[in-house]
Amino acid sequence: MDLGSTDGASESPSAAAKKHSKKPKYSKFTQQELPACKPILTHGWVITAFVSVGVIFIPIGLASLFASERVVEIVDRYDKDCVPSTYGNDTLAYIQSTQTNKTCIRSLTVPKQMKSPIYIYYQLDNFYQNHRRYVNSRSDEQLRSKAYEFDTDDCDPESNTDKGPIVPCGLIAWSLFNDTYGFSLQNKVLQVSKKGIAWKSDQKHKFGSDVYPKNFQSSGLIGGAKLNKSIPLSNQVDLIVWMRTAALPTFRKLYGKIEVDLEANQKITVVIQNNYNTYSFGGKKKLVLSTTSWFGGKNDFLGIAYLTVGGLSLFMAISFILLYVVKPRPLGDPSLLWNINPVGHSN
Amino acid sequence: VCCRVSPLQKAQVTSLVKKGARKITLSIGDGANDVSMIQAAHVGVGISGLEGMQAVMASDFAIAQFRFLTDLLLVHGRWSYLRICKVVTYFFYKNLTFTLTQFWYTFQTGFSGQRFYDDWFQSLYNVIFTALPVIMVGLFDKDVSASLSKKYPELYKEGIRNTFFKWRVVATLAFFALYQSLIVYNFVIASSSISVDSSGKMFGIWDVSTMAFNCIVVTVNLRLLMMCDTITRWHHISVGGSILAWFVFILLYSGVYTPRGIYSVFYVLISTIYFYVILLLVPVVALFGDFLFQGVQRLFFPYDYQIVQEMHRHEPDGSSAGLLEIGNQLTPDEARSFAVAQLPGEKSKHTGFAFDSPGYESFFASQAGVLAPQKPWDVARRASMRSRAKTPRKN
Numbered sequence: 001m002d003l004g005s006t007d008g009a010s011e012s013p014s015a016a017a018k019k020h021s022k023k024p025k026y027s028k029f030t031q032q033e034l035p036a037c038k039p040i041l042t043h044g045w046v047i048t049a050f051v052s053v054g055v056i057f058i059p060i061g062l063a064s065l066f067a068s069e070r071v072v073e074i075v076d077r078y079d080k081d082c083v084p085s086t087y088g089n090d091t092l093a094y095i096q097s098t099q100t101n102k103t104c105i106r107s108l109t110v111p112k113q114m115k116s117p118i119y120i121y122y123q124l125d126n127f128y129q130n131h132r133r134y135v136n137s138r139s140d141e142q143l144r145s146k147a148y149e150f151d152t153d154d155c156d157p158e159s160n161t162d163k164g165p166i167v168p169c170g171l172i173a174w175s176l177f178n179d180t181y182g183f184s185l186q187n188k189v190l191q192v193s194k195k196g197i198a199w200k201s202d203q204k205h206k207f208g209s210d211v212y213p214k215n216f217q218s219s220g221l222i223g224g225a226k227l228n229k230s231i232p233l234s235n236q237v238d239l240i241v242w243m244r245t246a247a248l249p250t251f252r253k254l255y256g257k258i259e260v261d262l263e264a265n266q267k268i269t270v271v272i273q274n275n276y277n278t279y280s281f282g283g284k285k286k287l288v289l290s291t292t293s294w295f296g297g298k299n300d301f302l303g304i305a306y307l308t309v310g311g312l313s314l315f316m317a318i319s320f321i322l323l324y325v326v327k328p329r330p331l332g333d334p335s336l337l338w339n340i341n342p343v344g345h346s347n
Numbered sequence: 348v349c350c351r352v353s354p355l356q357k358a359q360v361t362s363l364v365k366k367g368a369r370k371i372t373l374s375i376g377d378g379a380n381d382v383s384m385i386q387a388a389h390v391g392v393g394i395s396g397l398e399g400m401q402a403v404m405a406s407d408f409a410i411a412q413f414r415f416l417t418d419l420l421l422v423h424g425r426w427s428y429l430r431i432c433k434v435v436t437y438f439f440y441k442n443l444t445f446t447l448t449q450f451w452y453t454f455q456t457g458f459s460g461q462r463f464y465d466d467w468f469q470s471l472y473n474v475i476f477t478a479l480p481v482i483m484v485g486l487f488d489k490d491v492s493a494s495l496s497k498k499y500p501e502l503y504k505e506g507i508r509n510t511f512f513k514w515r516v517v518a519t520l521a522f523f524a525l526y527q528s529l530i531v532y533n534f535v536i537a538s539s540s541i542s543v544d545s546s547g548k549m550f551g552i553w554d555v556s557t558m559a560f561n562c563i564v565v566t567v568n569l570r571l572l573m574m575c576d577t578i579t580r581w582h583h584i585s586v587g588g589s590i591l592a593w594f595v596f597i598l599l600y601s602g603v604y605t606p607r608g609i610y611s612v613f614y615v616l617i618s619t620i621y622f623y624v625i626l627l628l629v630p631v632v633a634l635f636g637d638f639l640f641q642g643v644q645r646l647f648f649p650y651d652y653q654i655v656q657e658m659h660r661h662e663p664d665g666s667s668a669g670l671l672e673i674g675n676q677l678t679p680d681e682a683r684s685f686a687v688a689q690l691p692g693e694k695s696k697h698t699g700f701a702f703d704s705p706g707y708e709s710f711f712a713s714q715a716g717v718l719a720p721q722k723p724w725d726v727a728r729r730a731s732m733r734s735r736a737k738t739p740r741k742n
Contacts, residue, residue: 001657030624034579039661040653046642053631119547130552132461141607201611205604211610244551248455254547257436290542295620302624305534309632318641320646329646332657338651339503339565 027174042331043324047317054314061306067293068300072114075123078106079285082274091279104272106287114262114291120192121252122177125284129172129245137171138243143233147212158223167214168233170242176242180223181287182271183258190268192256198240207233207240224276252288359382365389369493375416376402394417421503422496426489432511433574434485437716440470440520441477441567447528448559448685455536465553465609467600468560472678476564478573479585490576490652491659510650523640527566534629535559543621554616557597561616564593571629573637576656 028034039045082104087094094100128134139155142165152159155169177204183190213236214225229235234240241253262268270287278285290297329336349360357374364673365372374384377394379401385391386405394413403409403611410419452463496502505511535558539550569587590602601613604654616622645653 032489034487035578036487036489036579038656038660039575039576040656041642041645043646046646048636053635057628059629060627064624074718075725117547119542119550121542128457128459130456130459130461132456133457135461135552146605178471196546197548199615201489206610237389241549244549245551247550247555249457250540251549252541253549254542257547262563288549292542292545292547294545295624296545297547298543299538299543301537303630305632306628308626309635313635317398320642323646330651332654332660334654334658336654337499337651 001281005156019127027117043328047320047324048193050313050317050320051220054317055308057306057310061303061308061310062270063303064295064306065300065303068293068303071291071293071298072110072112073288073290073298074108074111075286075288076106076108076270077284077286078104078272079213079274079278081106082272092277093245094275095274095279102274106270106291108270109263110264110266110268110289113264115288116257116259116261117291118253118262119191119290119292119297120181120183120257121290122179122181122255123250123252123284123286123288124177124278124289124335125250126281127251127283129251130247130249135245137198138173139169140206142205143168143211143243144205145208149211150213150288160237161219163218165213165214166216166218167211168216168239170246171223172243173239174223176224176239177253178273178275179285180273180275183271184271185262185266190258190260193259194237194256197254197256198237199244202240202244203234207236209234228237239245242264258289265276278335296315354380354383357381358387360384360431361387373420375413377413378402392419410468417497418493421500422493425496425503425506428506429490429511430485430488432516433488434481436512436517436520437484437571437574439517439525440570441471443479443521443524444528444531444567445472445563448532448563449524451528453530463556464560465556465595468557471596472564475596476589477567479589480568480582483579483581483585484575486570486580487581488575488577493654493657495659499651502652502655505650505652519640523637527570527635530633531562531566531629533558534632535562535625538621538625545617550615553612557612558616558622558625561593561597561626562633565590565626566630566633570634570637570718572643573634 077226080290083091083094084101087100093104106110115149136154137156137158139148139151139153141151150165152165152169155166158171158174160164160166160170181192183192209232211233212231213229213233216229217223225238227239238255241255244254268289274285276285295302352360357376357380361372361374364370365388372388373390373392374381374388375394376382376385377396378398381402383406385393385402390408391406392408392410393402393404394408395403395411399548408419410416425515443450449463453460491499491502510516535555539555539558542549557587568589572578597613601609601611602604604610650665
């Protein structure tokens with residue numbers, strides 16, 4: 001490492017002959033002389049930081065919490081109760097047989113006024129849509145365009161039949177959720193709208209309008225819903241929603257929405273077709289009706305998180321103020337230097 | 348003190364201290380006879396110039412004058428230690444944070460090994476999104492300026508005691524990496540388990556993971572700024588640039604359809620208020636713990652260099668004042684010696700800076716216009732030589 005070799009070794013002091021100088025070109029960058037700010041964390045800065053975090057976070061937390069409190073949510077678990085008592089514990093036989101009557105009538109009470117649109121979700125527990133082999137079991141190219149119909153490499157075992165490739169292929173599509181819900185209020189049917197339940201980008205770009213289902217659920221095990229062959233994939237909103245694989249084993253997916261208001265204490269009758277088999281792996285099925293706020297569904301988490309952090313922050317600010325008043329450390333106190341056995345710094 | 352020693356004996360003395368006293372040894376020399384000593388020590392410093400380049404070629408560090416040794420040790424050596432500690436600990440920390448979030452996810456995937464992040468995120472994390480700022484720290488970080496480093500040589504003890512790379516320091520950083528990974532992972536997961544949009548739509552796995560990765564990149568880069576003692580313009584550029592590079596990358600990657608990619612995921616994210624709310628919350632909470640720790644450490648258990656920083660906080664940033672500026676701040680004695688040292692010397696093993704030849708000095712110094720009062724023994728010696736040759740001769 002050449003340190004500061006200025007003034008070439010052979011430069012004559014009288015500058016009679018200008019010899020070649022080996023001095024490197026000066027630049028602030030290479031000589032490490034860049035102007036810099038050297039922040040020092042003083043009591044003032046610490047207290048200011050904590051106070052500002054508290055002051056900013058607490059209102060945001062309150063706003064989130066208010067938004068979340070205004071959301072009304074009804075959650076109803078129906079998979080256990082929808083198996084008729086005649087089957088007892090043999091739920092598997094019930095769900096797998098095509099002869100049994102899968103209709104199930106449930107009654108929900110509206111706890112508070114719910115303003116439209118009211119979103120209908122189905123929630124599955126213990127269903128690992130995020131399993132590695134499951135997540136890979138799809139063909140994005142095939143979904144997008146008819147030209148890639150034969151691109152089913154990753155879709156095993158649901159890739160091909162003797163009659164040709166399965167469209168859409170893969171386990172994700174094969175396991176499409178197929179419970180249906182019908183709602184009525186005082187004998188009047190509540191219309192369930194399927195418009196706008198899938199993300200626009202999915203509908204427009206990920207699922208082609210020239211791709212039609214083919215050979216779907218046609219052989220061997222049937223894993224879920226069947227698809228209408230005459231509707232192109234870009235309009236099969238249930239499939240699109242299902243194929244946006246969820247991150248956690250407990251997840252909700254949007255089923256539809258109701259566009260009327262519901263008043264408190266009204267009784268909604270739900271007619272469920274309990275088709276989907278979650279019994280063989282101990283999964284749960286729940287029906288969720290929820291309104292939304294500007295911030296989404298009923299999740300107190302963000303509001304509580306913001307409030308907690310804001311509160312903690314203010315608490316820290318107050319503690320530091322107290323410590324500053326009670327036991328201040330003067331800045332730049334030379335008597336603290338070279339403390340042979342300071343607290344926490346022993347050799 | 349050893350004198351009239353041969354090169355082998357010099358090396359043996361060095362080895363004796365090295366192995367017997369079990370200390371780190373540094374040897375400095377300027378001639379070919381110092382080569383074995385330089386090689387025997389832990390750190391060998393060679394002085395280039397009057398005795399030729401032998402010592403320089405055998406050494407680990409080469410300097411031009413003996414007095415540069417103070418700078419080498421107290422300034423640059425100390426800064427080097429500080430910088431290496433910061434760079435290495437930061438590298439551990441940022442990768443630990445990143446990897447632990449993936450680790451927490453494995454519990455939720457039935458241990459099937461599903462990745463939390465997209466492949467491109469993982470590949471480019473260390474290459475683009477977090478690489479440049481730490482290089483800037485490694486190049487420019489200074490705890491105190493050069494002149495203060497020399498004014499308080501006791502600061503050198505921090506390196507000897509290994510203050511910045513003890514197990515305790517590394518464990519603290521690992522603990523905070525764990526804490527941050529838990530915060531990022533759990534906050535993002537818990538808040539996206541219901542619809543986060545007024546339209547009621549739900550996120551998928553790639554939305555959630557892109558959000559988490561976004562928070563990680565921002566958190567880890569901001570944490571670096573908290574670790575710096577000196578923040579130059581390049582730090583701002585590199586930290587801001589890394590975060591900006593991430594946004595540019597994700598906007599492009601999300602905007603172009605790739606099979607198995609995350610097409611339009613980021614555009615979906617930024618259309619929700621949720622994104623901005625989480626982007627404000629998660630890095631602040633993640634860095635909350637570190638900030639608190641730094642505040643408590645600095646205010647109640649300060650390191651020596653921090654006290655020195657505070658004592659001299661009002662001094663102007665004479666950043667060029669500390670490093671050796673030849674000719675500017677030398678005492679007259681030093682100026683004289685320096686002027687003489689620049690002179691072409693006789694090619695002899697017995698000349699050289701260490702063997703300052705007095706009569707020679709005052710003669711050539713006067714040529715350089717530097718005042719060098721003649722020493723009494725010179726006058727006497729020259730008087731006695733006058734009867735013989737006119738050319739000045741060695742004693």
